[in-house]
Amino acid sequence: MVLHYPNGRAYHQSVSDKMQPKRQHENSDIVFGNRGMSLEEELNQSNTYYLQKDIAVIHKKPVPIQIVQVSYPKRSAAVIKEAYFKQSSTTDYNGVYKGYYLDFEAKETRSKTSFPLSNFHEHQVNHMKACTRQGGICFTIIKFSVTQQLFLLPAAILFEYWDNQSKTKGRKSIEKKVIADFGYAINYHVQPLIPYLTYVDKLINK
Amino acid sequence: MVLHYPNGRAYHQSVSDKMQPKRQHENSDIVFGNRGMSLEEELNQSNTYYLQKDIAVIHKKPVPIQIVQVSYPKRSAAVIKEAYFKQSSTTDYNGVYKGYYLDFEAKETRSKTSFPLSNFHEHQVNHMKACTRQGGICFTIIKFSVTQQLFLLPAAILFEYWDNQSKTKGRKSIEKKVIADFGYAINYHVQPLIPYLTYVDKLINK
Numbered sequence A, B: 001m002v003l004h005y006p007n008g009r010a011y012h013q014s015v016s017d018k019m020q021p022k023r024q025h026e027n028s029d030i031v032f033g034n035r036g037m038s039l040e041e042e043l044n045q046s047n048t049y050y051l052q053k054d055i056a057v058i059h060k061k062p063v064p065i066q067i068v069q070v071s072y073p074k075r076s077a078a079v080i081k082e083a084y085f086k087q088s089s090t091t092d093y094n095g096v097y098k099g100y101y102l103d104f105e106a107k108e109t110r111s112k113t114s115f116p117l118s119n120f121h122e123h124q125v126n127h128m129k130a131c132t133r134q135g136g137i138c139f140t141i142i143k144f145s146v147t148q149q150l151f152l153l154p155a156a157i158l159f160e161y162w163d164n165q166s167k168t169k170g171r172k173s174i175e176k177k178v179i180a181d182f183g184y185a186i187n188y189h190v191q192p193l194i195p196y197l198t199y200v201d202k203l204i205n206k
Ligand SMILES: [Mg+2]
Pocket: A092, A105, A106, A107
């Protein structure tokens, strides 16, 4: 079942991910042919690996829900009967790695040549700016789903494009070339599936 | 309306907190007599202050929900029709302050003399241990609700009592005296209501 957010994007049942037993990828075939997996699932799996190996503690934040009605059946769990999806005021993922606070968004696009800034909400960008001012390490993991290319884009580049877009002739997207030049291409790996902390190390050592 | 988690604890509608307009405490009378406010509401308000003043970026994590059924009425927002509360695998709050990753639980108890360890789940303690190993600053903010006393208890003390409880004669609670001696008493303040970062500074400088 594919659920949809009010904005029409697929929902992938990520909210319930944590309820399920941790999936292990014994079958490495999946790694290079995982076209059915969402970026979020791929990252959750990578974070489980990092957690189990005591490398980092990074979690997907639960989707915020506005609860309106709950019923309390006798002898069984409370059931939420009416609730709505809310827009998150922060980003998808945060946590701690080598003493650093990490905060990032995961974004997939079907565009082939550039990453549309409309993928971000103002409050997400403002949240990353605030975290950056506090010394946090912020970035976006972008997946070009048609070509299955992955990049880690430092927040500074996003901020520059974001702040420029309202100007005359300001671009509404970041060219893939810019992302490749100022960010880091990430190749899919076995364990973890998306070895993004390797590139966070580069951000730290910059 | 007071909702209840499946475990019977009051729910305080915290999930929907962020939907409401940010409350400002113009009336400082409330500060010393806020008996109706949950610790979580008090902390959310304090975090809003810290965020607005660019002092720290700390957020309450949304309560994780297992969604079972969603309906999509035409021309209006998706409605969650069946969902369940899940146990969180992490803690209540995390974020970044002066380059440090902060991670903490907020706990209220009606006990007058000690803080029962049964207020914690194993996975919450394990999460704080993992974050501590990564260099994060972890603690609990404990409110003795009968006397309205607040303390910040460093995670190391919790870990010690937690690991000892299964031993013969291991205590199942932490005496208030220990909390006062090894933690920090926090007095309610005006802005922010709970100035806990003042005591985080002491943890950092230790
Ligand atoms: Mg995302």
